[in-house]
Amino acid sequence: MxxxxxxxxxxxxxxxxxxxxxxxxxxxxxxxxxxxxxxxxxxxxxxxxxxxxxxxxxxxxxxxxxxxxxxxxxxxxxxxxxxxxxxxxxxxxxxxxxxxxxxxxxxxxxxxxxxxxxxxxxxxxTPRKLPLKDVDRWYGRGLHDRILDPSVFAGKRVLLVGGGDSAFDWAVNLQGVAHRILMIHRRDGFRAHAATVKQVQELSAAGKMELRTFWELKEIHGDDRIEGVTIVNNKTKEHERVPVDCVVPQLGFxxxxxxxxxxxxxxxxxxxxxxxxxxxxxxxxxxxxxxxxxxxxxxxxxxxxxxxxxxxxxxxxxxxxxxxxxxxxxxxxxxxxxxxx
Ligand SMILES: Cc1cc2nc3c(=O)[nH]c(=O)nc-3n(C[C@H](O)[C@H](O)[C@H](O)COP(=O)(O)OP(=O)(O)OC[C@H]3O[C@@H](n4cnc5c(N)ncnc54)[C@H](O)[C@@H]3O)c2cc1C
Known part of the structure; x- marks a missing residue:
């Protein structure tokens, strides 16, 4: 017609x-x-x-x-x-x-x-993807670059990646929903609203989440679903394997x-x-x-x-x-x- x-x-x-x-x-x-x-x-x-x-x-x-x-x-x-x-x-x-x-x-x-x-x-x-090999295989298995329903993270260990408004907002909004939140950013400068940065820094100081700067995501591990990640400190080159259920990159779009x-x-x-x-x-x-x-x-x-x-x-x-x-x-x-x- x-x-x-x-x-x-x-x-x-x-x-x-x-x-x-x-x-x-x-x-x-x-x-x-x-x-x-x-x-x-x-x-x-x-x-x-x-x-x-x-x-x-x-x-x-x-x-x-x-x-x-x-x-x-x-x-x-x-x-x-x-x-x-x-x-x-x-x-x-x-x-x-x-x-x-x-x-x-x-x-x-x-x-x-x-x-x-x-x-x-x-x-x-479209959301900017993580610069990892084979990243597409993790969508639907714990990798979320858009959050439509926060209850998906209820009781989960979440890795947030990014230093902009969205990453900081979700660090706050997933409080009380996620079991554990680790947020990493590749540098110590943030593109987010100063008040939210302060809020997240206070949450981190109070042990309600963890904010790490100069850390980057190197690899995602798991079989059917995400079970953990390897993160690397870009200054000291230290590697660490961390158990997580979900990875949430907030790298802009x-x-x-x-x-x-x-x-x-x-x-x-x-x-x-x-x-x-x-x-x-x-x-x-x-x-x-x-x-x-x-x-x-x-x-x-x-x-x-x-x-x-x-x-x-x-x-x-x-x-x-x-x-x-x-x-x-x-x-x-x-x-x-x-x-x-
Ligand atoms: C995290 C975040 C928080 C924000 N908070 C606020 C706030 O508190 N207050 C505020 O005022 N603003 C806020 N903004 C900004 C606000 O969302 C935008 O200013 C607003 O959405 C712009 O509306 P728009 O309709 O012009 O564009 P959009 O909301 O981007 O909508 C454009 C639509 O066009 C469609 N489209 C584009 N190209 C094509 C195409 N070729 N064919 C078909 N469809 C197409 C897209 O799919 C999209 O649905 C925020 C933005 C973000 C990302």
């Missing part, structure tokens, strides 16, 4: 894409969302569903997965189709009645659209714009340049969220939502110049059952 032409095709169903879908519906524009992950929510779902977020307007404290639940409910109230598990790999440009017509292509389908909103975040991302980088968009250091209206250099293609850059850009959920609102309102005006850019106030809108003041 050929897909119908939508006003806006949104690439990426992270928080930015979801809020874009909400705004499209509020403006009466048809839209669809496409994401290569198998769930909506972007980084919040894939990387930190169980972490609390404190800097989203209206929520003093909210679990990432709960925020996604609310955003999805808000975004999908007008039943915009969501195409999950589909990576966007191509874009065709044509025109219809003097207006651009885009076809967004995935491996399985083609989606025609009058405009495109790229909300691809950090791109189609490799993100790639992938095919999007080939579309003729202006790109600066892997990010799409946009104007104040979130327009890219290609008329009809807008971008918002972590994937964009402009002077003063902040990579936050709050800013992504604001950029999505700006992008969608300008896309609506781009498709139909008679439509106002200014959306009006939702509190006055008939679409929500309200009457105009």
């Amino acid at each position: 050929p897909q119908d032409v939508k006003d806006i095709t949104i690439i990426g169903a992270g928080p930015t894409g979801l809020f874009g879908a909400f705004y499209a519906g509020m403006r009466g524009a048809s839209c669809r969302l496409i994401d290569n992950l198998d769930q909506v929510g972007g980084q919040l779902t894939a990387l930190y569903p169980e972490k609390y977020i404190f800097d989203v307007a209206g929520f003093p404290k909210i679990l990432a997965k709960e925020l996604v639940k609310g955003m999805a409910e808000q975004a999908l109230q007008w039943k915009a189709p969501v195409h999950l598990g589909q990576k966007v790999i191509g874009l065709q440009r044509a025109s219809e009645n003097g207006k651009p017509l885009f076809t967004v292509m995935t491996e399985g389908d083609e989606y025609p659209s009058r405009s495109v909103l790229i909300a691809g975040g950090i791109g189609a991302f 490799i993100s790639a714009l992938g095919a999007i980088a080939e579309w003729g968009l202006e790109i600066e250091q892997g990010e799409i340049k946009v104007s104040q209206t979130m327009a890219t250099n290609i008329p009809g293609i807008f971008a918002a969220g972590d994937i964009i850059t402009y002077p003063g850009k902040l990579k936050l959920i709050a800013t992504g939502a604001s950029e999505a609102a700006i992008a969608v309102n300008h896309a609506v005006h781009f498709i139909n110049p008679a439509a106002k850019i200014e959306p009006g106030h939702s509190s006055n809108m008939a679409i929500f059952g309200q009457s105009e003041d």
Whole structure:
């Protein structure tokens, strides 16, 4: 079945894409969302569903997965189709009645659209793997580079590898869940939030976990499942075999714009340049969220939502110049059952 032409095709169903879908519906524009992950929510779902977020307007404290639940409910109230598990790999440009017509292509389908909103975040991302030979054989056998459900580590001896926010956050969040936590990092400088580093150092001093610097993972041991590791001190060259059940590398992730980088968009250091209206250099293609850059850009959920609102309102005006850019106030809108003041 050929897909119908939508006003806006949104690439990426992270928080930015979801809020874009909400705004499209509020403006009466048809839209669809496409994401290569198998769930909506972007980084919040894939990387930190169980972490609390404190800097989203209206929520003093909210679990990432709960925020996604609310955003999805808000975004999908007008039943915009969501195409999950589909990576966007191509874009065709044509025109219809003097207006651009885009076809967004995935491996399985083609989606025609009058405009495109790229909300691809950090791109189609994958966790950075441990630089060990045969590392793939340990996935599903105790090696986890993403933590979706902390209860998997209940009562387990866990080796955390890394010195960034995720490693430090999990050292704190697995307290009381894991039986034992050893965290190693190859140097004594950390890329994590200072308050969390201090917290982990205090936990380590209190014997509630162990933090070792200048140690690296050399080898994983086991038959069917991970039973232990060999770690090496990169200063003294001392080797030590440590029994562990799980290895959790938190080495950041490799993100790639992938095919999007080939579309003729202006790109600066892997990010799409946009104007104040979130327009890219290609008329009809807008971008918002972590994937964009402009002077003063902040990579936050709050800013992504604001950029999505700006992008969608300008896309609506781009498709139909008679439509106002200014959306009006939702509190006055008939679409929500309200009457105009
Ligand atoms: C550990 C951690 C903690 C954080 N804590 C906070 C916090 O407390 N407060 C805060 O404001 N921010 C926080 N952030 C940052 C926040 O998560 C990001 O700013 C936000 O997720 C950006 O949203 P986005 O929708 O632009 O991108 P993303 O969340 O990255 O979503 C983009 C989506 O696009 C999809 N995609 C990309 N390329 C393609 C393609 N070619 N085809 C199909 N789909 C594609 C991806 O699969 C992804 O689902 C945190 C980030 C991390 C990693």
